[in-house]
Structures are given as C-alpha cells and as structure tokens.
Amino acid sequence: MELQLALDLVNIPEAKKLVKEVEEYVDIVEIGTPVIINEGLRAVKEIKQEFPHLKVLADLKIMDAAAYEVMKASEAGADIITILGVAEDLSIKGAVEEAKKQGKKILVDMIGVKNLEERAKEVDEFGVDYICVHTGYDLQAVGKNSLEDLATIKRVVKNAKTAIAGGIKLNTLPEVIKAKPDLIIVGGGITGQEDKRAAAAEMKKMIQQGE
Numbered sequence: 001m002e003l004q005l006a007l008d009l010v011n012i013p014e015a016k017k018l019v020k021e022v023e024e025y026v027d028i029v030e031i032g033t034p035v036i037i038n039e040g041l042r043a044v045k046e047i048k049q050e051f052p053h054l055k056v057l058a059d060l061k062i063m064d065a066a067a068y069e070v071m072k073a074s075e076a077g078a079d080i081i082t083i084l085g086v087a088e089d090l091s092i093k094g095a096v097e098e099a100k101k102q103g104k105k106i107l108v109d110m111i112g113v114k115n116l117e118e119r120a121k122e123v124d125e126f127g128v129d130y131i132c133v134h135t136g137y138d139l140q141a142v143g144k145n146s147l148e149d150l151a152t153i154k155r156v157v158k159n160a161k162t163a164i165a166g167g168i169k170l171n172t173l174p175e176v177i178k179a180k181p182d183l184i185i186v187g188g189g190i191t192g193q194e195d196k197r198a199a200a201a202e203m204k205k206m207i208q209q210g211e
C-alpha cells in the first residue's frame with residue numbers, strides 16, 4: 001500500500017515547504033486540481049525538479065482532449081495523470097495510449113460515476129493503471145465516504161491498482177487499511193494538522209503495519 005499526499009489549498013512555495021516536511025513518509029505527491037488551476041503545470045514542474053525521488057501526480061481530472069493534456073502534464077514531469085471515469089471511452093483510451101508513449105501512468109477518478117461496478121470493469125479493460133474511488137469535498141460535507149465503493153471496485157477490477165481518496169484522517173485510516181487499497185490518498189488529514197510531519201509519519205507506520 002502506498003501513501004499519496006494531496007496538495008490542494010497551497011501555492012507553490014507552500015507546497016515545497018510541505019513536501020519537505022513529510023517527504024520521508026510519502027510515496028507520491030499530488031499536485032491537486034485547485035493548485036493547477038491557480039499555478040498551472042509549473043507547480044508539477046517545480047515539485048518534480050525539487051523532489052525527483054518522489055512520484056508526482058498531476059490531478060488534472062481530464063474530461064476531454066485527453067492525449068494532449070496527458071502529453072503536457074508528462075512534459076511538465078508528472079509521473080501519474082488523472083482522468084475522470086465519466087469521460088468518454090475514447091478519451092480514456094487516448095489518455096492510456098499517450099501515457100504509454102510517454103512512460104507515464106493513468107489514474108481514473110471515479111468521482112460522480114453512478115454505475116460504479118459496470119464502469120470500473122470497463123475502464124479496467126482500457127489498460128488504466130489505477131482506479132480511484134473518491135468522495136469529493138462537497139459530499140464529504142454531508143458525511144459521505146468511499147469505503148463501500150472501494151469494496152465494489154475491488155470485487156471487479158482485475159488489472160488496475162485500486163485507490164481511495166476523500167476525507168481520510170488518522171481516525172478513519174484503520175478501516176481504510178483494512179479494506180486493502182493499493183493506494184491511499186490523503187490531503188487535509190496531513191496538510192490540515194498542526195504537526196504535519198508527525199501525522200504523515202503515523203499514517204505511514206499504520207500503513208506498513210497493515211500490510
């Protein structure tokens with residue numbers, strides 16, 4: 001199980017400072033959608049340049065023009081790029097093809113997918129690298145989480161790795177670990193803590209113990 005740090009509500013200098021604090025404990029650094037909206041792919045480029053030993057995920061949540069956007073994120077240094085599960089089949093296939101050309105990986109974010117089981121089976125057959133269940137901020141606010149959705153995709157996904165994101169905190173991490181996703185994505189559960197390094201260290205320890 002890998003741990004991904006999601007950076008959403010920071011600018012580039014703040015992102016660098018945060019990664020420095022926790023770099024020993026995370027496997028992947030996500031440059032979140034809000035950061036890319038504010039700072040552009042420059043944020044991906046600068047983080048990859050400063051932390052070349054870490055994998056960097058560009059959370060573009062691609063919906064269209066997939067091959068082009070995967071190419072641009074790859075050029076900026078992203079190792080993993082996200083596309084939405086609700087995107088057209090052709091877009092997801094295009095993203096996979098371009099990522100393969102560039103030696104990169106594709107994570108499909110299933111946020112907002114209604115026919116989760118059926119769609120997870122389909123995107124798994126397109127050759128994507130990760131399939132991620134995700135409770136976005138707006139549903140977190142009404143008390144939702146993605147544990148049931150994780151169980152659903154774990155039943156049907158045969159090739160891709162599984163991932164989970166959305167509101168995971170230290171107190172909810174044990175049940176997430178028990179469900180055994182390949183990748184656990186944590187934003188506010190680390191970035192919102194007073195001692196971010198301690199939170200990341202504790203999470204990494206719990207994940208290693210759960211393996």
Ligand SMILES: O=C([C@H](O)CO)[C@H](O)[C@H](O)COP(=O)(O)O
Nearest residue numbers: 006032033166167168186187188
């Ligand atoms: O993808 C995310 C969200 O849509 C904003 O871009 C977050 O990175 C993801 O939800 C993880 O963050 P937390 O929910 O704060 O753990």
